[in-house]
Amino acid sequence: MAQAEALLTVRDIHTYYGDSYVLQGLSLALREGQIVAILGRNGMGKTTLIRSVAGLTPPRSGDILLRGEPITGARSYDIARRGVGLVPQGRRIFTSLTVRENLLLPASVLAGGRRGGPDEGPPEWDLDEVLDQFPQLKARINNLGGALSGGEQQMLAIGRALMRNPDLILMDEPSEGLSPRLVEQVGDIMTTLKKRNHAILLVEQNIGMALAIADYVYVLSVGKFVFEGPPSELTANAEVIDRHLGVTGSEQVA
Amino acid sequence: MSFIIQTINGLSLAALLFLLSAGFTLTFGLMRVVNLAHGALYLIGGYVGLSVVWTTDNFWLGIVAGGFFVVVLAALIDRFLIRPTGENHLAQVLLTVGVAIVIADIALAIWGGDNLRVPTPEMLRGPIFLPGDIIYPRYRFVLILFGLAAAVIMWVLYRRTQIGAIVRAGVDDREMASALGININLLFALVFAVGAFLAGVAGVVGGAFLTLYPGVEWEILILALVVVIVGGLGSLEGAIVGSVIVGLIDAYGRWLMPEMSYFVIFAPMAVLLLVRPTGIFGQEH
Ligand SMILES: Nc1ncnc2c1ncn2[C@@H]1O[C@H](COP(=O)(O)OP(=O)(O)OP(=O)(O)O)[C@@H](O)[C@H]1O
Ligand SMILES: [Mg+2]
Numbered sequence: 216m217a218q219a220e221a222l223l224t225v226r227d228i229h230t231y232y233g234d235s236y237v238l239q240g241l242s243l244a245l246r247e248g249q250i251v252a253i254l255g256r257n258g259m260g261k262t263t264l265i266r267s268v269a270g271l272t273p274p275r276s277g278d279i280l281l282r283g284e285p286i287t288g289a290r291s292y293d294i295a296r297r298g299v300g301l302v303p304q305g306r307r308i309f310t311s312l313t314v315r316e317n318l319l320l321p322a323s324v325l326a327g328g329r330r331g332g333p334d335e336g337p338p339e340w341d342l343d344e345v346l347d348q349f350p351q352l353k354a355r356i357n358n359l360g361g362a363l364s365g366g367e368q369q370m371l372a373i374g375r376a377l378m379r380n381p382d383l384i385l386m387d388e389p390s391e392g393l394s395p396r397l398v399e400q401v402g403d404i405m406t407t408l409k410k411r412n413h414a415i416l417l418v419e420q421n422i423g424m425a426l427a428i429a430d431y432v433y434v435l436s437v438g439k440f441v442f443e444g445p446p447s448e449l450t451a452n453a454e455v456i457d458r459h460l461g462v463t464g465s466e467q468v469a
Numbered sequence: 470m471s472f473i474i475q476t477i478n479g480l481s482l483a484a485l486l487f488l489l490s491a492g493f494t495l496t497f498g499l500m501r502v503v504n505l506a507h508g509a510l511y512l513i514g515g516y517v518g519l520s521v522v523w524t525t526d527n528f529w530l531g532i533v534a535g536g537f538f539v540v541v542l543a544a545l546i547d548r549f550l551i552r553p554t555g556e557n558h559l560a561q562v563l564l565t566v567g568v569a570i571v572i573a574d575i576a577l578a579i580w581g582g583d584n585l586r587v588p589t590p591e592m593l594r595g596p597i598f599l600p601g602d603i604i605y606p607r608y609r610f611v612l613i614l615f616g617l618a619a620a621v622i623m624w625v626l627y628r629r630t631q632i633g634a635i636v637r638a639g640v641d642d643r644e645m646a647s648a649l650g651i652n653i654n655l656l657f658a659l660v661f662a663v664g665a666f667l668a669g670v671a672g673v674v675g676g677a678f679l680t681l682y683p684g685v686e687w688e689i690l691i692l693a694l695v696v697v698i699v700g701g702l703g704s705l706e707g708a709i710v711g712s713v714i715v716g717l718i719d720a721y722g723r724w725l726m727p728e729m730s731y732f733v734i735f736a737p738m739a740v741l742l743l744v745r746p747t748g749i750f751g752q753e754h
Contacts, residue, residue: 269648270648271644271647271648290647290652291644291647291648292647292648292649292650292651292652292653295647295648295649295650296650301645301648301649303645303648307642307645309637309638309641309642309645309646310641311637311640311641312634312637312638312641316631316634316637316638317638319631319634320631320634320635320638320646320649320651321649321650323631323632323634323635325631325632325635325651325652325655325656326635326649326650326651327650327652375649376649379649379650
């Protein structure tokens with residue numbers, strides 16, 4: 216993949232929590248409008264990778280580039296303002312804000328205002344459009360975030376990230392704990408986002424869903440990538456699936 | 470009759486306590502910073518206001534000057550002392566105690582050790598006649614209205630505006646707010662400034678009936694601490710309700726059990742904490 220056309224480039228990052236050495240030299244690239252999936256069992260460092268890119272746990276060494284510009288060590292709010300949206304593991308909805316307040320927060324002046332404009336990245340999202348995309352939120356617009364169901368919170372977390380019009384969306388296990396019907400809705404949303412030219416860095420435990428929508432896949436094991444390639448290549452690689460994604464993995468793929 | 474007067478006494482203290490505890494509790498909610506210099510901000514705000522009233526003979530100017538002086542002072546404390554300590558909250562506690570002592574010593578050198586009363590304007594002096602033949606100092610009655618107005622304004626800002634929603638989001642999950650583009654340090658500086666302004670204003674309006682003297686910064690800080698612990702650390706509603714509770718208990722305690730006035734405040738607090746460790750409105754952090 217040519218350097219110039221990459222939206223996100225991660226080059227040999229090493230990330231620690233205190234003395235605990237978690238990411239042990241990861242590199243990846245992601246182009247505009249692409250969905251790249253990160254797979255791996257619990258505790259392998261998937262969330263740490265997301266946190267590294269978002270600036271929440273900056274890597275101790277290595278580079279992270281957004282459209283070729285380094286964002287390594289930048290403040291998380293600055294990274295957000297440059298077009299990176301976060302849909303975190305566990306949703307992390309603001310429980311004492313209403314649905315409307317949750318959605319409007321990233322678009323507020325104190326958050327640097329909304330990005331966008333005709334020739335800057337994907338077409339714009341606004342409150343109306345987000346509510347059209349997530350009808351279940353429209354009915355609960357004045358409810359507190361803490362009063363929503365898990366599925367509604369997940370939709371809110373995605374909608375909240377969209378309100379900044381990010382070029383790149385970091386999604387950490389968006390299907391975790393959702394019913395099959397809602398998992399399907401999440402998958403549909405990602406397809407829609409891809410069509411609208413948003414790139415997605417997707418962490419998933421639901422391997423079947425991830426392989427169905429991803430353009431490219433990395434498998435993470437104890438802080439290192441042990442596989443990368445298109446989904447079809449992973450499906451054919453029983454060894455990686457069994458060793459690094461577990462039995463449930465190969466069952467889901469089959 | 471005395472009961473009603475003591476109730477009004479309690480409410481006027483509550484008004485003062487709210488001005489002090491609102492900033493304290495939001496500062497904690499947002500950044501987990503326990504600013505033990507908050508009482509000293511009250512003290513120095515009061516003294517600066519006093520000097521301005523002495524020189525200009527304008528009480529209102531004194532209030533504004535006390536408030537803004539403390540905003541500037543607090544901004545310096547935040548930028549050069551609290552901020553470099555990062556997330557080391559124990560260091561912040563010790564540091565702000567030191568800051569409080571330094572501020573109080575400087576105040577002692579400038580204004581001396583006597584009880585000084587901030588002079589009130591003519592229109593706020595004298596008695597007010599309330600229904601039921603109750604005669605009450607006009608100033609303290611107006612203070613209740615002032616505190617009520619401050620509480621309403623703060624509540625509306627916090628619950629009904631976008632900037633309030635952002636502060637609430639920061640209290641809920643600071644890291645997530647930052648990941649959505651909120652400059653959390655700027656937000657904290659803003660909240661710290663508002664809290665400091667209210668503390669400085671409290672020093673001037675409080676100095677007009679409690680007087681200003683060395684040591685008042687700790688007496689008032691302890692009451693404010695009880696307010697935020699009872700109400701729930703980090704909660705504005707908690708600061709409002711806690712102020713009323715502590716103000717009333719303090720007034721009734723001084724009236725009915727004058728020799729035990731601290732016990733009367735701390736005993737109910739201890740019982741409440743046993744039943745509800747987070748305080749009335751507090752959430753787990
Ligand atoms: N805040 C932290 N402090 C110290 N160690 C941490 C912290 N967060 C995660 N870790 C450790 O880092 C490693 C990677 O964690 P991470 O959360 O990135 O895993 P993950 O792949 O996202 O797992 P899961 O699928 O369970 O979400 C784990 O061993 C975890 O215990
Ligand atoms: Mg994780």
